[in-house]
Amino acid sequence: xxxxxxxxxxxxxxxxxxxxxxxxxxxxxxxxxxxxxxxxxxxxxxxxxxxxxxxxxxxxxxxxxxxxxxxxxxxxxxxxxxxxxxxxxxxxxxxxxxxxxxxxxxxxxxxxxxxxxxxxxxxxxxxxxxxxxxxxxxxxxxxxxxxxxxxxxxxxxxxxxxxxxxxxxxxxxxxxxxxxxxxxxxxxxxxxxxxxxxxxxxxxxxxxxxxxxxxxxxxxxxxxxxxxxxxxxxxxxxxxxxxxxxxxxxxxxxxxxxxxxxxxxxxxxxxxxxxxxxxxxxxxxxxxxxxxxxxxxxxxxxxxxxxxxxxxxxxxxxxxxxxxxxxxxxxxxxxxxxxxxxxxxxxxxxxxxxxxxxxxxxxxxxxxxxxxxxxxxxxxxxxxxxxxxxxxxxxxxxxxxxxxxxxxxxxxxxxxxxxxxxxxxxxxxxxxxxxxxxxxxxxxxxxxxxxxxxxxx
Amino acid sequence: xxxxxxxxxxxxxxxxxxxxxxxxxxxxxxxxxxxxxxxxxxxxxxxxxxxxxxxxxxxxxxxxxxxxxxxxxxxxxxxxxxxxxxxxxxxxxxxxxxxxxxxxxxxxxxxxxxxxxxxxxxxxxxxxxxxxxxxxxxxxxxxxxxxxxxxxxxxxxxxxxxxxxxxxxxxxxxxxxxxxxxxxxxxxxxxxxxxxxxxxxxxxxxxxxxxxxxxxxxxxxxxxxxxxxxxxxxxxxxxxxxxxxxxxxxxxxxxxxxxxxxxxxxxxxxxxxxxxxxxxxxxxxxxxxxxxxxxxxxxxxxxxxxxxxxxxxxxxxxxxxxxxxxxxxxxxxxxxxxxxxxxxxxxxxxxxxxxxxxxxxxxxxxxxxxxxxxxxxxxxxxxxxxxxxxxxxxxxxxxxxxxxxxxxxxxxxxxxxxxxxxxxxxxxxxxxxxxxxxxxxxxxxxxxxxxxxxxxxxxxxxxxxxxxxxxxxxxxxxxxxxxxxxxxxxx
Numbered sequence: 001x002x003x004x005x006x007x008x009x010x011x012x013x014x015x016x017x018x019x020x021x022x023x024x025x026x027x028x029x030x031x032x033x034x035x036x037x038x039x040x041x042x043x044x045x046x047x048x049x050x051x052x053x054x055x056x057x058x059x060x061x062x063x064x065x066x067x068x069x070x071x072x073x074x075x076x077x078x079x080x081x082x083x084x085x086x087x088x089x090x091x092x093x094x095x096x097x098x099x100x101x102x103x104x105x106x107x108x109x110x111x112x113x114x115x116x117x118x119x120x121x122x123x124x125x126x127x128x129x130x131x132x133x134x135x136x137x138x139x140x141x142x143x144x145x146x147x148x149x150x151x152x153x154x155x156x157x158x159x160x161x162x163x164x165x166x167x168x169x170x171x172x173x174x175x176x177x178x179x180x181x182x183x184x185x186x187x188x189x190x191x192x193x194x195x196x197x198x199x200x201x202x203x204x205x206x207x208x209x210x211x212x213x214x215x216x217x218x219x220x221x222x223x224x225x226x227x228x229x230x231x232x233x234x235x236x237x238x239x240x241x242x243x244x245x246x247x248x249x250x251x252x253x254x255x256x257x258x259x260x261x262x263x264x265x266x267x268x269x270x271x272x273x274x275x276x277x278x279x280x281x282x283x284x285x286x287x288x289x290x291x292x293x294x295x296x297x298x299x300x301x302x303x304x305x306x307x308x309x310x311x312x313x314x315x316x317x318x319x320x321x322x323x324x325x326x327x328x329x330x331x332x333x334x335x336x337x338x339x340x341x342x343x344x345x346x347x348x349x350x351x352x353x354x355x356x357x358x359x360x361x362x363x364x365x366x367x368x369x370x371x372x373x374x375x376x377x378x379x380x381x382x383x384x385x386x387x388x389x390x391x392x393x394x395x396x397x398x399x400x401x402x403x404x405x406x407x408x409x410x411x412x413x414x415x416x417x418x419x420x421x422x423x424x425x426x427x428x429x430x431x432x433x434x435x436x437x438x439x440x441x442x443x444x445x446x447x448x449x450x451x452x453x454x455x456x457x
Numbered sequence: 458x459x460x461x462x463x464x465x466x467x468x469x470x471x472x473x474x475x476x477x478x479x480x481x482x483x484x485x486x487x488x489x490x491x492x493x494x495x496x497x498x499x500x501x502x503x504x505x506x507x508x509x510x511x512x513x514x515x516x517x518x519x520x521x522x523x524x525x526x527x528x529x530x531x532x533x534x535x536x537x538x539x540x541x542x543x544x545x546x547x548x549x550x551x552x553x554x555x556x557x558x559x560x561x562x563x564x565x566x567x568x569x570x571x572x573x574x575x576x577x578x579x580x581x582x583x584x585x586x587x588x589x590x591x592x593x594x595x596x597x598x599x600x601x602x603x604x605x606x607x608x609x610x611x612x613x614x615x616x617x618x619x620x621x622x623x624x625x626x627x628x629x630x631x632x633x634x635x636x637x638x639x640x641x642x643x644x645x646x647x648x649x650x651x652x653x654x655x656x657x658x659x660x661x662x663x664x665x666x667x668x669x670x671x672x673x674x675x676x677x678x679x680x681x682x683x684x685x686x687x688x689x690x691x692x693x694x695x696x697x698x699x700x701x702x703x704x705x706x707x708x709x710x711x712x713x714x715x716x717x718x719x720x721x722x723x724x725x726x727x728x729x730x731x732x733x734x735x736x737x738x739x740x741x742x743x744x745x746x747x748x749x750x751x752x753x754x755x756x757x758x759x760x761x762x763x764x765x766x767x768x769x770x771x772x773x774x775x776x777x778x779x780x781x782x783x784x785x786x787x788x789x790x791x792x793x794x795x796x797x798x799x800x801x802x803x804x805x806x807x808x809x810x811x812x813x814x815x816x817x818x819x820x821x822x823x824x825x826x827x828x829x830x831x832x833x834x835x836x837x838x839x840x841x842x843x844x845x846x847x848x849x850x851x852x853x854x855x856x857x858x859x860x861x862x863x864x865x866x867x868x869x870x871x872x873x874x875x876x877x878x879x880x881x882x883x884x885x886x887x888x889x890x891x892x893x894x895x896x897x898x899x900x901x902x903x904x905x906x907x908x909x910x911x912x913x914x915x916x917x918x919x920x921x922x923x924x925x926x927x928x929x930x931x932x933x934x935x936x937x938x939x940x941x942x943x944x945x946x947x948x
Contacts, residue, residue, distance in 0.1 A: 312529070347565075366597050366627075367597045368594045376634065376638075379635070380642070383635075383639070383642055395632070395634065399624060399631065403624055406620055406623070410616060450526055451525060451526045451527065454528045
């Protein structure tokens with residue numbers, strides 16, 4: 001019991017941090033709450049480091065301390081800290097500022113639970129907990145758009161969670177246990193395994209915004225504050241994908257789960273980029289792009305259990321994705337939501353321009369940046385698992401993605417000839433700036449020195 | 458030394474970025490100085506290369522390596538052999554001249570020079586990488602910097618051309634990534650070491666054929682081969698003159714270099730089987746390029762299309778080298794192909810500079826609008842005539858020894874393919890037409906006051922013309938280096 005608690009120390013600290021921030025909020029001290037949040041999450045990150053290389057379980061195998069869950073902490077906790085910086089820059093001074101911090105920490109905790117899930121009940125808990133916090137965050141501005149977005153998000157969540165729980169009963173019926181590692185028993189009843197898996201995929205697919213369970217995402221991102229959109233496009237998504245990897249690890253391949261995921265992956269990548277091509281709102285564009293990026297992560301999930309590259313690629317690409325996606329959103333916070341706000345930025349603010357280009361071409365997967373290393377490993381994993389056709393489709397989508405990201409880059413470097421366009425109003429904010437600088441450093445660093453991650457995976 | 462030379466331009470770029478409030482003049486000085494040092498570096502590498510010719514027989518020499526991602530077998534590995542040595546020399550040489558020529562750039566000079574320097578590192582890196590991932594990284598970085606160069610400093614329709622170039626060549630290069638992964642997963646040892654792959658080709662049979670098709674696609678787009686060439690005229694015409702020179706002189710060689718280094722050396726068996734198909738593509742590209750050039754009225758487009766023609770000869774040479782079983786014919790074909798890469802870089806570089814200079818003066822590239830320029834600007838005119846004659850393969854000038862060897866090997870291995878020689882007849886016709894339209898005939902009053910070449914322009918052109926003649930009369934010094942490697946290839 002004590003040993004279990006010791007293994008869970010990072011999660012426990014995250015929970016305590018949430019409580020501390022809540023208390024600070026009740027005392028009307030959001031500033032202290034903010035500092036406590038940063039400090040708590042940093043402490044949790046540091047205390048995760050000794051767990052590297054552990055491969056065990058806690059609380060009678062319901063929670064796994066393995067490479068996935070440890071790296072989830074090392075990726076998601078710093079990502080949450082960055083999101084908090086953005087959040088404070090955007091919502092700081094509003095009257096319920098502190099509650100947003102609490103909610104974000106709780107959603108992160110839920111994502112961490114999902115990433116280490118070893119039991120179906122815990123999976124349900126993680127999905128529901130992360131959902132609850134997310135609705136409130138989306139609805140935070142309390143205007144029509146935000147309320148509608150949150151409502152949509154909520155209805156979707158209830159339906160998909162219901163389906164997931166329903167499907168999980170099949171697994172429980174088949175194995176007589178809620179533990180994931182008992183799923184091997186279903187080897188002889190592939191239909192049962194497949195039904196349960198599709199249900200889980202619906203629940204997690206909604207969390208990760210995989211096509212066709214993505215409808216809520218663009219609206220939610222558009223209605224929510226930009227910093228919340230940035231957060232939602234990264235943390236719960238990675239948590240859900242890691243949970244999916246934990247589930248398929250145990251699933252007998254007779255159920256055909258690889259093919260199900262492959263087809264969802266194709267849909268997700270292709271639809272995400274095609275839809276992004278038509279957007280004029282940068283937040284919506286990035287929302288669709290983040291849908292498509294989740295499709296790439298599925299390439300690693302397919303290879304789980306077959307290729308040694310599966311976990312490497314999943315972790316490296318997730319880390320890369322955090323850096324580049326948060327970075328891109330941070331720049332959107334600085335410049336504004338519509339594409340026309342980006343006009344001429346490349347000349348007016350050269351450094352911001354270059355940084356945005358770095359994030360975008362990293363998202364498109366062009367070397368030597370983080371996105372390239374991640375995608376390269378993902379392609380390798382999927383090819384190793386025998387899904388060459390899927391890699392071909394992913395590659396074609398990478399070209400499509402370039403067209404998507406160039407939609408932002410091109411206006412940035414377009415010379416305005418008709419008039420001396422008025423200086424674009426930008427939000428100068430030290431917090432935002434430090435967030436995107438950190439993202440920039442990591443986007444370049446992961447690209448050049450991926451070994452520093454790979455060496456510990 | 459290889460690494461030092463490789464990263465010198467990048468270092469210059471970083472230095473320049475940190476140098477605030479630099480005057481335009483100083484920026485250009487830094488650019489020229491950096492590339493001059495780089496040229497010295499490549500000369501040093503060249504000297505070391507010819508000092509120990511025996512090392513060339515054994516494959517790569519002057520290898521430098523460093524662990525990068527050991528857990529997947531990727532490392533930083535660079536080195537040279539007889540095929541890459543002439544190419545890096547050409548690269549450094551052309552870049553230096555481009556920097557000298559670009560000293561007139563006034564629009565955002567800092568960004569321009571930084572991009573050019575990054576491009577130089579990427580180009581040298583592509584030719585010296587011995588690790589497949591590293592190769593791919595440099596290959597793509599060159600794309601990105603070229604995109605911004607065309608988009609930022611190009612002519613009228615630059616944004617569309619830049620976008621087309623970027624998307625087209627990215628679509629082209631991703632299959633290479635697939636092939637690299639295939640070679641990696643197919644090998645016994647988990648490594649991206651290209652030397653390993655060349656020594657023991659990891660794939661065979663159908664898998665090798667698939668990898669070959671992917672690589673051929675990539676390099677066909679890059680080279681470019683008909684029907685994958687449509688990005689080239691657009692990109693060339695819209696790019697600034699400096700960009701065109703680098704694009705034609707250096708970046709097109711990525712395609713043919715990759716064809717030799719990857720397709721020929723890593724999947725030789727599959728290439729032998731597919732050799733006739735590739736040969737046909739080469740012949741068609743050479744003839745198509747010539748005919749299409751004949752139809753152009755825009756001088757820059759014309760030169761762009763002759764590039765397709767000249768690159769077609771290289772494809773023919775490489776295909777012959779793949780088909781033949783006789784090492785001697787293979788060596789002749791490859792010697793010709795590699796030399797053709799160098800001569801094409803020099804000749805087309807000179808032609809694009811000249812068109813750029815014409816455009817600076819007249820602000821048009823339509824041949825019909827000129828006339829009798831040989832009298833008004835004799836230096837520019839005669840330079841163009843010389844470069845054009847070199848381009849059509851006149852004996853005594855750079856293209857002749859290269860094309861001669863390719864045709865010789867073709868005649869000995871697949872005689873029917875010699876119809877490609879028709880391309881020479883057509884290019885001769887089209888250059889004569891261009892020369893008579895632009896430089897001969899009645900002089901147009903409009904251009905009576907056109908200034909002749911100034912010092913900067915002479916400084917750019919004279920080394921190029923000098924080496925065009927040197928390579929034409931005495932190609933031996935370069936062929937020896939190439940031959941050391943090509944004769945030792947066995948598969």
